Each structure stands twice: as C-alpha cells, then as structure tokens.
Amino acid sequence: MSRNTLTNETWSRLLPILKQLGIYRKKNLRKTVEGILFRLRTGCQWADIPSYFGKANSLYQSFNHWSKRGIFTKLFKHLADTPDIEWVFMDGSHIRVHQHGMGKKSIVHQAVGKSIGGHTSKIHLAVDACGNPIEFMITAGLVFI
Structure with a gap:
C-alpha cells in the first residue's frame, strides 16, 4: 500500500x-x-x-x-466528532503569503494580515489527547487567539 x-x-x-x-x-x-x-x-x-x-x-x-x-x-x-478532550493542545504557525497570493481586493475576507515581514496568515490548530485535530482556524498573521 x-x-x-x-x-x-x-x-x-x-x-x-x-x-x-x-x-x-x-x-x-x-x-x-x-x-x-x-x-x-x-x-x-x-x-x-x-x-x-x-x-x-x-x-x-x-x-x-x-x-x-x-x-x-x-x-x-x-x-472530529468524538475527540478525547482529557487534554487539548493548541499551536499556531505563521505562514508568509506569496506576493501573487493576495489577488485583487474583494469583499471576501482572505485571512491575510500585514506585518513588518510582509503579508502573513496564521494557522491555529487544537488537537485532542491522541493528537487528532479537533478544531482549526486561519486568521490574519497578527491575530492572537
């Protein structure tokens, strides 16, 4: 396999x-x-x-x-229907957005923020005790959850 x-x-x-x-x-x-x-x-x-x-x-x-x-x-x-939530771990990672990834301005929120290093997004992930994802969120780079 x-x-x-x-x-x-x-x-x-x-x-x-x-x-x-x-x-x-x-x-x-x-x-x-x-x-x-x-x-x-x-x-x-x-x-x-x-x-x-x-x-x-x-x-x-x-x-x-x-x-x-x-x-x-x-x-x-x-x-992610039945997570083992005895322990929950959270982490976040910043991702730099490629210059061509911005696209044209639109009404739709694209979760891209501007910082000193350029345009960034942040992936927030929560996993259960077994390491299975139970929630994730993508936000602009300088957002703290």
Missing part, C-alpha cells in the same frame, strides 16, 4: 460522509480525493500531481468547487 493512497478502512469511513455532503457523482471519487490529499500533503503544483490520480485540472476544479461549498470544513467536523 502506497503512502499516497487511502486505506480501505479510511475510505469506508469517508465515503458515507462524502455522500451525505452531496459528493457522489464522480466516477473516480476515491482517486480524486487521494489526488487532492496528495497535493495538500506535498504542496506540489497542481500540474505536478501524478497522472495516476487523474487530470490535474479536474482535481483542481473539484478542490476549488468543494472548497467554495465548505466541504472540507464539514468533512473535518464529521471526522
């Missing part, structure tokens, strides 16, 4: 949640999800995703559509 693919156990847990969220029409849904996870895990360009997962543009279109619908947040909430 490659480390770039989901186990059958994980997929059997994900599939009902995806169907509940209205994602079931894709012919190669598992490979699409694996391709998106590969891109998120490695940080590679969309065009550099191995063709095994499907066409890069199709993967990007699915990712973009699902992101706009909030599918990943809903999926995350479903999977």
